[in-house]
Amino acid sequence: MDQQDVQKALQIAGAVATQAGQFGVPVAGLVGTILTGVDGLVASIGARSGKTREQILADTQVEDAANLVELLKDQAAGE
Amino acid sequence: MKRRVQIVTLLLVVAIVLPACNTNKVVTPPGKPRDENLIRVALATSDVAKSVTLAIQVKRALLKDKKITKETSAKLTDVLIKITKANDELAKRSATFETFSPTAKSDLCKLFQELEQAVRDLIQDGTIKANPIFNEAKVGIDIALTAVRTLCQ
Numbered sequence: 001m002d003q004q005d006v007q008k009a010l011q012i013a014g015a016v017a018t019q020a021g022q023f024g025v026p027v028a029g030l031v032g033t034i035l036t037g038v039d040g041l042v043a044s045i046g047a048r049s050g051k052t053r054e055q056i057l058a059d060t061q062v063e064d065a066a067n068l069v070e071l072l073k074d075q076a077a078g079e
Numbered sequence: 080m081k082r083r084v085q086i087v088t089l090l091l092v093v094a095i096v097l098p099a100c101n102t103n104k105v106v107t108p109p110g111k112p113r114d115e116n117l118i119r120v121a122l123a124t125s126d127v128a129k130s131v132t133l134a135i136q137v138k139r140a141l142l143k144d145k146k147i148t149k150e151t152s153a154k155l156t157d158v159l160i161k162i163t164k165a166n167d168e169l170a171k172r173s174a175t176f177e178t179f180s181p182t183a184k185s186d187l188c189k190l191f192q193e194l195e196q197a198v199r200d201l202i203q204d205g206t207i208k209a210n211p212i213f214n215e216a217k218v219g220i221d222i223a224l225t226a227v228r229t230l231c232q
Contacts, residue, residue, distance in 0.1 A: 048125060049104040056105065056121045057174045063128040064167040070135050071160045079142055079152045 116179035116230050120187055123227045124170040127194070131163055158201045165194040179230070188231035195228070 048056055102122065107113040138159075142152045169190040176183040 048122075050106055052106055052108060053118050053121045054174065056125050057170050060121070060125045060128045060170045061167060061174075063125075063132060064163050064170065067128065067131045067135060067163050068160065068167070071156055071163060074135075074139070074152065074156045075160065079139075079149050079156065 112177055114178050117173060117176060117183070119230065120169070120173045120191075120227055124166050124173065127162065127166045128170075131159055131166070134159055155201075158197065161200065162194065162197040165190065165197045169194055184231065191227050191231060 048059075051059070102115050102118040105118050105122070134155075138147075138152055138155055141147045142149065147155075169187065172186055172190055176187070179187075
């Protein structure tokens, strides 16, 4: 895993928490969600190492399809 | 409520910010041409897909905690669908090329512009553009998209 990716993720999480706090929004739950999500994101970006361009594109298409399914579920629910 | 919308928008924008990995981590099978530009496009689409996954998680968590309304969530869902479809088109088309030829550049840059516009819609929808505290997010977006944008100039 690229150390720069980890540092960037932590920087982002910290910046979001700080800015949410400035708005007076309770941030504990938000930060937990963000950190969990960012952690997964960084891990999946790290897992790309050693793959070919074709594999990355194939994985991307699978992830896009999965995202679309989830988003259409939200849309159907009016959310 | 306006502040909450701004925060949600910030979170979703941040989710689309994580920069592409170095292209040197991507391997090329023996005998196949290695094109750094096409690798950059592949990594950019991968980043967008992974970031949308995170954005969906954050959006759902915020709705569950009643930090955003259903209407706000629905609006964000529509934009994320637009981003996902544009990203999928770019990834599929990119897979058909082995070199960043003039034809590839023309096709991929057109699709990239559609993706960029979808991301821009997300930014503008949340008043990020007008608010100086979101400068970091704006800079991040630029970093994420610059890798491909420069190829299209």
